[in-house]
Amino acid sequence: MQLSDNHNSLLWALLGLLFAAICLVALYKTWPILFPDTVLKTAVDPACDLRAGACMTQLNEGGSITFSIEPREIPVVKPLQLQVNLAGIRAKSIEVDFSGVDMNMGFNRSKLSRVADGVFSGQAMLPVCVWDAMEWEAQVLIDTQKGLISVPYRFITVRPGVPLPDS
DSSP states (O other), X not given: OHHHHHXXXXXXXXXXXXXXXXXXXXXXXXXXXXXXXXXXXXXXXXXXXXXXXXEXXXXXXXXXXEEEEESTTOOSSSOEEEEEEEESOOOSEEEEEEEXXXXXXXXXXXXXXXXXXXXXXXXXXXXXXXXXXXXXXXXXEEEETTEEEEEEEEEEEEOTTOOOOOO
């Protein structure tokens, strides 16, 4: 009887170690995707209003990024057209990562396609939120030869029929 108890304890300990190892490998593999290392991260421009039109960010190191979302009212659960125009920056690839400012909305990242020299475009869709208005941050992630450049843009979505809150 005691041999069986020791055997079960050893089996459970091995299963626990195996589960911990699997979790560590999964964390190791997904860490760069969830938390990419950046060589340059700019501040949010409070004057940017993506509902009014494209926003441009000048980099101190030279170059600029222009980001736009269509349609301008930025609806939730509907296709959005994203466009990034680069000037003075050569990108290998560009992704846009959407996150809720005050609420975790899960992983929501879109890869853009190169449509011309310095022009990248793609589609995304924002999930619905339980709040009438939701503040979002779109991190434009630009993969360059020197490393990853991260440029944040903030905007608000509202439920249909709900007025946009005063800024």
